[in-house]
Amino acid sequence: MNKKDITVNKLKSLGEIILEDVEKNSVPAIKVPSRGTSNIVYDEDKRYYVLGDRYGRRSLGNVKQISKIAQMVYVANFCKDLVRRGKTATLREMYYVSEGWDVEFGDQQESNIVGEDLEVTLGMTREDLGLMPEEDGASVYGNITIQDDDVEINALKAGKSGYTISPTIDEVQFVDHDVKRVIAVETMGMFHRMVQEDAYNKFDTLIVGLKGQAARATRRFLKRVNEELKLPVYIMNDGDPWGFHIAMVIISGSAKLAHVNHQLATPDAKFIGVTASDIINYDLPTDPLKDIDVLRLKELSKDPRYRDEAWQMEIKKMLKIGKKAEQQSFSKYGLEYVVDTYLPEKLEQME
Amino acid sequence: MNKKDITVNKLKSLGEIILEDVEKNSVPAIKVPSRGTSNIVYDEDKRYYVLGDRYGRRSLGNVKQISKIAQMVYVANFCKDLVRRGKTATLREMYYVSEGWDVEFGDQQESNIVGEDLEVTLGMTREDLGLMPEEDGASVYGNITIQDDDVEINALKAGKSGYTISPTIDEVQFVDHDVKRVIAVETMGMFHRMVQEDAYNKFDTLIVGLKGQAARATRRFLKRVNEELKLPVYIMNDGDPWGFHIAMVIISGSAKLAHVNHQLATPDAKFIGVTASDIINYDLPTDPLKDIDVLRLKELSKDPRYRDEAWQMEIKKMLKIGKKAEQQSFSKYGLEYVVDTYLPEKLEQME
Structure with a gap:
């Protein structure tokens, strides 16, 4: 399986987790690894910073988190389209695209965080997901x-x-x-x-x-x-x-x-x-x-x-x-x- | 004559002006077009800003200007070498190279200004003179x-x-x-x-x-x-x-x-x-x-x-x-x- 298919499958699986919960009549929830400072650890063997094993839960049972999950699903769907069509978008473009969604972002900071949530939840980079930084490299x-x-x-x-x-x-x-x-x-x-x-x-x-x-x-x-x-x-x-x-x-x-x-x-x-x-x-x-x-x-x-x-x-x-x-x-x-x-x-x- | 030769000739002529003055027993001086705001004019025909016709004189008869002229001669000589050898240098490099000269610059601001003096005196760009901006373009x-x-x-x-x-x-x-x-x-x-x-x-x-x-x-x-x-x-x-x-x-x-x-x-x-x-x-x-x-x-x-x-x-x-x-x-x-x-x-x- 090539990287593109792997990415599309990972994105789809996120939706399936939610659907399964719905079908089982349980409240849908997604586990998102914590990016708080206390969960950032320098790994002596790997010789770089890694995330620890703490998770947060985004649950539809929590009123405050409903829009967060909805945003995440929209972003995942947007990324799935990007990857399937072999396109990329900047975070800025995604922010503007979201104007057409039912769950808008308050500001770009908010949409960036959802992008990061998705990175860390799926263990992929934003580049894998088609979300490209604006600047070119060296x-x-x-x-x-x-x-x-x-x-x-x-x-x-x-x-x-x-x-x-x-x-x-x-x-x-x-x-x-x-x-x-x-x-x-x-x-x-x-x-x-x-x-x-x-x-x-x-x-x-x-x-x-x-x-x-x-x-x-x-x-x-x-x-x-x-x-x-x-x-x-x-x-x-x-x-x-x-x-x-x-x-x-x-x-x-x-x-x-x-x-x-x-x-x-x-x-x-x-x-x-x-x-x-x-x-x-x-x-x-x-x-x-x-x-x-x-x-x-x-x-x-x-x-x-x-x-x-x-x-x-x-x-x-x-x-x-x-x-x-x-x-x-x-x-x-x-x-x-x-x-x-x-x-x-x-x-x-x-x- | 190609651009390289033109540039080398222009740089040499600057030295020759000084030598001629010395030979004639007169005090060497160089005319440098003024870059002060009052000499910057919007040209309606050309549709861009140009310099007016005011000049300043850098004269060896003025104690304050002696080091300015010496710096200009050193920079001109440095540029002549660059152009001849088909090399370029950044203004920053020139500033450091000047550590080996008899007339150092107080700071980079000072060496940048001498670079500009040379541009405007010879009517050439710093790029023509081999002094390249650090950043690449689009x-x-x-x-x-x-x-x-x-x-x-x-x-x-x-x-x-x-x-x-x-x-x-x-x-x-x-x-x-x-x-x-x-x-x-x-x-x-x-x-x-x-x-x-x-x-x-x-x-x-x-x-x-x-x-x-x-x-x-x-x-x-x-x-x-x-x-x-x-x-x-x-x-x-x-x-x-x-x-x-x-x-x-x-x-x-x-x-x-x-x-x-x-x-x-x-x-x-x-x-x-x-x-x-x-x-x-x-x-x-x-x-x-x-x-x-x-x-x-x-x-x-x-x-x-x-x-x-x-x-x-x-x-x-x-x-x-x-x-x-x-x-x-x-x-x-x-x-x-x-x-x-x-x-x-x-x-x-x-x-």
Whole structure:
């Protein structure tokens, strides 16, 4: 059975549960796993956040929950249509479509939550259900050939900005590749630097431009190349708490998305800087840490995802020197330095 | 002479002006067109903002200006190297590179201004000079074939998110196309809707996803397809002052970039909604105007770019009904409505 059929069946089964209850003359109810903070747990084995085993019940016997169940059924039906017809919609579009339903949403926040309820109840992502985030993902440059519907595209042949990961990245097949690793960088400035300095050749690598905080599609792409193609994934970000955390969300997922981290987290991905040690060793141009940076670093040091000794040491070191540095700061030594010197040294250390 | 040689020559001539002054024993000075508000003029014939004819002088005879001229010479030399070697750098990279110069910049603001000085003095864009904005441009989907260095790519064959306009879009050649128009939309949600509903076929159109405020590269792309390929350009945005203005900056340029609007503005591009009239005629789901929306609409009504009668009427109407609507709000009538009903009606009115 393909994914499409599995999804349609799961959605149908939700309706059948309710119908069965009705036929048995019992009050229909749906069990929805809790997404409250107390039910979000860092899983030491899996190395990412997961949901615990607490459930809530949405019962038609509870007056307050009647419209919630009705909304859920409508959304499930809407998604079933989407998946069957091979279409997608944004949460925003669904919100407007609901204007024609008998149970409207008060605001989009409300319809988003019902979408999440459905994700977590069925154990599928919203992308599986046809509900796509609006934003596209990262850019990919390098020698990988991808099949996207009837289009076959090599990410060296998509133009200077590379292949753009669309929200439907799960439907893409990896046809062929000739690379040994993946290097993801925070900014498009660094992406273009890597392309210009021939880094994809020098390091036999795919170059991924994260465009800041990685979109869900980007995280799926990195996870898929890591697991399906067995490619090591390296992440190079700014040397500040925000850069650290962009990397960490790719590595160990976010608490907010604990219910889908099994699809999004890439625990084997590695951070290759900029670290506080790099700031010292490479004598990089820096900015002083602001109060908010210090605060954030202290938060990170207590976060279970940063329990690892190397992370703890780097956070402490950054707090001690009171400085942060951007990935572009290697340009102090010339535009080529980051590709000719820094990355080779870092990769050698890590491989 | 190709563009590269022209740029290198212009950059060299800047140095030569200074050398000549030195040889003649006169104090070297450079004339830099003023970018102050009083020198920014809306040109009724050109239908965009231009710079007036006021100049400032940067003279080595003025102690305060010595470092400014030195910075300008360093930046010009840096750009000359970039262009010669066929490379680009971000303003951020240049800022860090300047750490190795004898005249550093106090902060990036200062180096950005010197970059602008050079643009306006030479009458070229920063892209011509190899200084690239960090952000990539819009996505393009549809039947156009582009030559980007040694890569030939058709924008129907670049994946679901289409071809991404990179900051180097000026170096791209248009090889072939089979479309009659271009429709640009504000959000990637609407872009993907148009792709899914086969709008590129139905309307013989390129679909461009603006991703909000259009990047400079996107504006260059729209101008080039409009002028070089004689394709009419339509812009569909949210029905609110911010959506209006995203369209207007594409059409008539911005005051801030008056010195390069001749390269960026597309005065013949047309706004195809969402207008206040559309909100009424299509009975769209709306949100009430916030104070800041009202304020902004009143500003727009006094802006010379909105002098046109149709714009004045729409702004008045929006203030009167006190409501705004997003482009996605057509989903009230089903996901297909915007492509099956709204756009055909609008295009018929305008063509």
